[in-house]
Amino acid sequence: MKIIIHGGFFSESDQSHEVKVAKQNSLKEIATKGFEFLQNHSAEETVVYTVSLLEDDPLFNAGIGSQIQSDGKIRMSASLMNGETQKFSGVINIENVKNPIKVAQVLMKEQDRVLGGEGAKKYALEHGFEDFSTEIPQRRKEYEAKLKNGGKGTVGCVALDNNGKLAAATSTGGKGFEIVGRISDSATVAGNFANQHCAVSCTGVGEDIVSNATAAKIVTRVSDGMSIEKAFEKTFQELKEIDGFAGAIAIDQSGNFFHQDSYPTMVFASFDGIDFEVFD
Numbered sequence: 001m002k003i004i005i006h007g008g009f010f011s012e013s014d015q016s017h018e019v020k021v022a023k024q025n026s027l028k029e030i031a032t033k034g035f036e037f038l039q040n041h042s043a044e045e046t047v048v049y050t051v052s053l054l055e056d057d058p059l060f061n062a063g064i065g066s067q068i069q070s071d072g073k074i075r076m077s078a079s080l081m082n083g084e085t086q087k088f089s090g091v092i093n094i095e096n097v098k099n100p101i102k103v104a105q106v107l108m109k110e111q112d113r114v115l116g117g118e119g120a121k122k123y124a125l126e127h128g129f130e131d132f133s134t135e136i137p138q139r140r141k142e143y144e145a146k147l148k149n150g151g152k153g154t155v156g157c158v159a160l161d162n163n164g165k166l167a168a169a170t171s172t173g174g175k176g177f178e179i180v181g182r183i184s185d186s187a188t189v190a191g192n193f194a195n196q197h198c199a200v201s202c203t204g205v206g207e208d209i210v211s212n213a214t215a216a217k218i219v220t221r222v223s224d225g226m227s228i229e230k231a232f233e234k235t236f237q238e239l240k241e242i243d244g245f246a247g248a249i250a251i252d253q254s255g256n257f258f259h260q261d262s263y264p265t266m267v268f269a270s271f272d273g274i275d276f277e278v279f280d
């Protein structure tokens, strides 16, 4: 059983040492809770639970603390992929829901599993989700000051459960100040993908991740026999050719973790019950 999570990026030039320590501590705590949950739950249930904890933490750009778009509204995207069933579900540009990843989880049972905008919100309300504003004062201040410091924040989790099954979940508040209607990578197979061989979740600039098909490529390469290290190396080399800004976390079916970023520093933590690794 193993779990690895990410919470976007940390930049020494934009963020204080206190923020770095707060993110390290939060990721450690959330990875520990996720790992405990994994003892008695499937990989799919665990990645949803763990991403919902990340959505609830205003330090990260997903759920509470999401970036505000150019028209002053928050629209969030999240997706879930079960590596065993090969089913993908997600919401794109949903408003006023506390945990978009939980809406994606409910959608997993539907034939129509990726919903956008108003339809996604209507579905959430019909399935017991409350109207909930995820805005925090800090994001409003940034919006009003037009400080475009977003763009690279997303949260994600990949897990391997005690039955050897893999799953991936990813959630984002977007990049901030985006054109209304922009679709990020987080609810696409470029940003979140899993099968029985490998599970991957990405963070970074959505357009770059989609252009590079990052998560789908890494998973496909591992499925075709490449090691997880080599799959990352080749995929990130291709990302470099387009000067892409991204980071990704992954686990393969043997329990090998991997993470890489094209621009430092992706914020991540992994835990296997013995060893902890947290970004520095």
Ligand code: GLY
Pocket (backbone or CB within 6 Å): 151, 152, 153, 154, 172, 173, 174, 175, 183, 184, 185, 186, 202, 203, 204, 205, 206, 207
């Ligand atoms: N990866 C988040 C975004 O670009 O919206």
